[in-house]
Amino acid sequence: MESTTINERIELLALQMKELLHPHVVDDVKLVQKGLMLYRQGLVKQLQIWNAQITAMVQDVTPCYVKLNFAFLASSECTCPNQGLCRHQMAVFFAAYARVGSVAEWVAEWREPMKEKNDVTNWGLQTAKDLIKANGVMKPDYRRWVESFEISFDTILNSKKYSSPFIIAELFNIYERRIRASAPVEQEWRLLYEMVGIIVSFKKLAVLTEDSGFAEDAVRRAYLSVFHNLIEDADDLVLKIGVQSLPFDFDEFILKLKDDVFELLTASTGLEQERVYLYRLLWTNLFKKKEWREQEILHINERMKTLKDWENPTPLMVAGIHISFLQQKDELALELIGKFDDEVITPYMLHWIDLLSQTKAWKRVGPLIELFSSKLKTYLDFLRTYHSCAAFTRSALKAIAPYISENGKAELYERALLATLPYSYTEYEFSLFERKQFEKWGDLQAFMGWSFYDLPRERVKVIEKEKPEVLLGMLHQSALNEINQKNRSSYKAAVRHLKKLRTLYKKIKRVDDWQYFLDNLMEKTKRLRAFHEECRRSKLIEE
Structure with missing residues (x-):
């Protein structure tokens, strides 16, 4: 209601009054007549129209103070003893309506069914x-x-x-x-x-x-x-x-x-x-x-x-x-889809995938999903905003899931997940981890730019036990990123990464590789005295 003009609010109130009052109900007729009489006698005083309500005083036998609520007419108030809509509220309504239209015309339209031109x-x-x-x-x-x-x-x-x-x-x-x-x-x-x-x-x-x-x-x-x-x-x-x-x-x-x-x-x-x-x-x-x-x-x-x-x-x-x-002219339908630009037709394809999946027409829906998956990346590039892309990705993955599940098409599902990254990260991460594809899981984390300590602890524990080498690259990258920050707190963080690296290299019995990496790192960073101090303090290198 706040975005409408005062005149529009009054007009809407007039429509609500027409809906509420019935010209064939005797009490309603009397109510309108009494309110009209008070208004025509000029007894409505101090009329003010606010954003949310109309206020006025009606000089009846006893002065009555009225509030008409625009949004909730039923919550309007009058100081008279009557319950519900009263003659004073009607009088105030007429006084307000007079500012945007003819009160006589409103009453005439209300009294008789609308006669068309x-x-x-x-x-x-x-x-x-x-x-x-x-x-x-x-x-x-x-x-x-x-x-x-x-x-x-x-x-x-x-x-x-x-x-x-x-x-x-x-x-x-x-x-x-x-x-x-x-x-x-x-x-x-x-x-x-x-x-x-x-x-x-x-x-x-x-x-x-x-x-x-x-x-x-x-x-x-x-x-x-x-x-x-x-x-x-x-x-x-x-x-x-x-x-x-x-x-x-x-x-x-x-x-x-x-x-x-x-x-x-x-x-x-x-x-x-x-x-x-x-x-x-x-x-x-x-x-x-x-x-x-x-x-x-x-x-x-x-x-x-x-x-x-x-x-x-x-x-x-x-x-x-x-x-x-x-x-069931699927070949013709797919040919017609191919005539569209990806950014135009892709959202419409969801409906047909759902339609065929509901009837379990898997042979028919397969080629459609293949075509749909090939269009996903282009369409997401067209959408651009993160919210829109994430929402469409959820809809797309939900639409193709029944076919994938029923027909064991894990490779097709993975292609769709890759095409919709980064918006499909959660689903893809879960899928790779459940299938124990830990190397791909590690590549995904690197693609997303996560540091080692951003990763879920439960996941890291499992991978550290079953495929620890997956974590090496991420730890290397995280340590170098911290060193490049060139401040004391980042050096401390880098040392934590390096100590974890040392532990993993020992676990996979590649101590020589670790020593070779560390020696090269110390040589490249020999001008960073504060970093070397942190390495010595943590006993990563000898004094």
């Missing part, structure tokens, strides 16, 4: 409120559903230009409550109604986002979660729809929904991965007929031919690859 009326459309009354007696109508969603969306979210994106999520919640209130009573139709609502809402919100001109980072922080919630809701719905018996005329609705889902691919230029994810979700789990998938490929190809120079072909091309996988 003449052109909408001529189309024979109905508002969401009209549909609530009609659902019980009218046959489900796909186009009427879509039109009601669009009208409600435009009324609540498209009616004004917002200076801040942070109000969008709250307005969308109000919109969602309104359309859910008009859902059909019958379970099977309600599920489809909600699915249609998700697709329409997603497209409308994507277009609003593009038209608003909000910065991508601001959208991500303010309401990207709304899109992700819609995708999660769609995921739940396809599972529920899949396990129920469907009405005979359900296919007619699915065909129309299929066309609307196709529009996700070109509805806007932003939110590319979210749009494609929702598209793939429905084609995987809902649109399963062979002829539908054949027709969709033709539809994609036709749309590709009409793309303008400024339109991004990626969503359509990814959709074509997805349908090819669903048709």
Whole structure:
């Protein structure tokens, strides 16, 4: 709420009031009338609008002090004895609303169901409120559903230009409550109604986002979660729809929904991965007929031919690859993947790896993972930021793990680990240690730049016992790095490393090698008197 303007907060409060109060409830009608009377009589005094609340004094029979909370209307206060929303709070709301709009218009809109403009009326459309009354007696109508969603969306979210994106999520919640209130009573139709609502809402919100001109980072922080919630809701719905018996005329609705889902691919230029994810979700789990998938490929190809120079072909091309996988045309899908730059197609490949792994289609997923592994390094170089690279590496390793485990492809897994270093360090270190590949384990520590005393003590003890020579190189490097610091404390640290080196050389019976190294080191550092003093003090060399 802090990032919205005062006017936007008042407008949002006005919407909350409309949601809370019902014109057909006698008590609500009286409450609005009494609050309106107090406001029109000019009895609202000392009105102040703050970031979090509105405060005022209402000169009723007894003066009442009011606080209206923007974020939590239910926590608003009034010094009068009434519980909940009272006439004084309504009067203060009207006084504040008068600064951004017409109180008379607000009351008129609240008293009567929204009457659409003449052109909408001529189309024979109905508002969401009209549909609530009609659902019980009218046959489900796909186009009427879509039109009601669009009208409600435009009324609540498209009616004004917002200076801040942070109000969008709250307005969308109000919109969602309104359309859910008009859902059909019958379970099977309600599920489809909600699915249609998700697709329409997603497209409308994507277009609003593009038209608003909000910065991508601001959208991500303010309401990207709304899109992700819609995708999660769609995921739940396809599972529920899949396990129920469907009405005979359900296919007619699915065909129309299929066309609307196709529009996700070109509805806007932003939110590319979210749009494609929702598209793939429905084609995987809902649109399963062979002829539908054949027709969709033709539809994609036709749309590709009409793309303008400024339109991004990626969503359509990814959709074509997805349908090819669903048709089990894997060679074609892999060929199409090869036409993309690594930084574009790599994140989309995770979905297909998961899809084939879930059905244990190991022969099909193998070539896909091979191709995916070859693209990892380029994609991580493209991402650059450590957080993004680490997150994608976790997703990538998780995706290929079932195939690796089931088919014993340790070499392929190691290639993926190497390609994703340093972000895969933890997984690679564990894998090498468990397989007792201690020399590679030592090389990994050197690659990461760890010093000997950075290493886990438990690991060092095991390696010191089973393969002590692995630690020699690291100790050599650590000691030299400390000597090069050229100060007393680093010389002391270097001596500790050297004494450990001496112990290991004796353990592996290479005392001559140790002596040769030490003699050379003392010669090279003969000008570093303080270092030689520390060596003598620790009895590393003789006085």
